[in-house]
Amino acid sequence: MSVVQVRVRAWDVDLSRRRDDLQKLKGDGPSSFPSSSSGSSSLAGQTPGSSAGGPSRSPASDSAKDGLVSSGIFSSLEPTQEIVILNTQDGFVPEILRLKKGQNYRIHVVNVNEKEKNVSFILDAFSQHEGTYFGQPKSFEISPKIEGIFSFQCPETAKQGKILVSPTDADRKPASE
Numbered sequence: 669m670s671v672v673q674v675r676v677r678a679w680d681v682d683l684s685r686r687r688d689d690l691q692k693l694k695g696d697g698p699s700s701f702p703s704s705s706s707g708s709s710s711l712a713g714q715t716p717g718s719s720a721g722g723p724s725r726s727p728a729s730d731s732a733k734d735g736l737v738s739s740g741i742f743s744s745l746e747p748t749q750e751i752v753i754l755n756t757q758d759g760f761v762p763e764i765l766r767l768k769k770g771q772n773y774r775i776h777v778v779n780v781n782e783k784e785k786n787v788s789f790i791l792d793a794f795s796q797h798e799g800t801y802f803g804q805p806k807s808f809e810i811s812p813k814i815e816g817i818f819s820f821q822c823p824e825t826a827k828q829g830k831i832l833v834s835p836t837d838a839d840r841k842p843a844s845e
Contacts, residue, residue: 747772748772748773748774748809749771749772749773749774750773750774750775750776751765751773751774751775751776752775752776752777752778752805753765753775753776753777753778753789753820753829754778754780755777755778755779755780755781755787755789755800755822755825755827756780756781757781757782757783757784757825758827759825759827759828759829760820760822760827760828760829762829763829763830764829764830764831764832765829765830765831765832766832766834767812767831767832767833767834768812768833768834768835768836768837769812769813769814769815769833769834769835769836770811770812770813770836771811771812771836772809772810772811773809773810773811773812774807774808774809775807775808775809775810776805776806776807777789777798777800777805777806777807778800778803778804778805778806779800779801779802779803779804780802780803781802781825782802784824784825785801785802786799786800786801786802787799787800787822787824787825788800788822788823788824789806789820789821789822790820790821790822790823791810791818791820791831792818792819793816793818793819793831794810794812794818796808796810796820812831812833814833815833815834815835816833817830817831817832817833818830818831818833819831
């Protein structure tokens with residue numbers, strides 16, 4: 669028996685008991701399912717893909733149909749634009765990002781501040797909180813759904829930047845004459 673530990677930020681998570689429980693469940697089926705295939709033609713209560721010995725324990729997303737549906741939902745039709753934000757001694761470069769509503773962006777944050785080598789990058793509006801280490805990029809993806817001005821910051825250096833989300837060109841109205 670091996671002990672599996674995962675370190676997530678400041679928390680230690682021990683998954684060894686969970687793994688043992690899953691292995692125990694793997695061999696056991698629910699008592700409502702017939703345990704033998706002795707001529708019983710009743711398959712009521714069984715899920716598709718399950719055998720007479722019990723239901724299939726594979727995740728629902730393993731089927732080809734579910735995979736196609738979920739890949740269609742999560743794949744973007746538009747290309748992802750990549751943006752690099754540098755955290756320098758004098759602040760963020762660029763300090764102001766101009767993004768379009770509904771577009772997909774992959775943001776890479778790189779700490780190049782030699783005085784503060786381990787700092788945070790916080791973008792609350794998009795639920796992004798990253799620890800950045802000197803010279804190592806941190807990447808995440810966002811797709812702004814609403815227009816507005818949002819701030820990102822580094823609390824250790826008290827530096828701040830802004831993201832301006834504007835409507836897409838299709839949302840713009842013509843100027844009045």
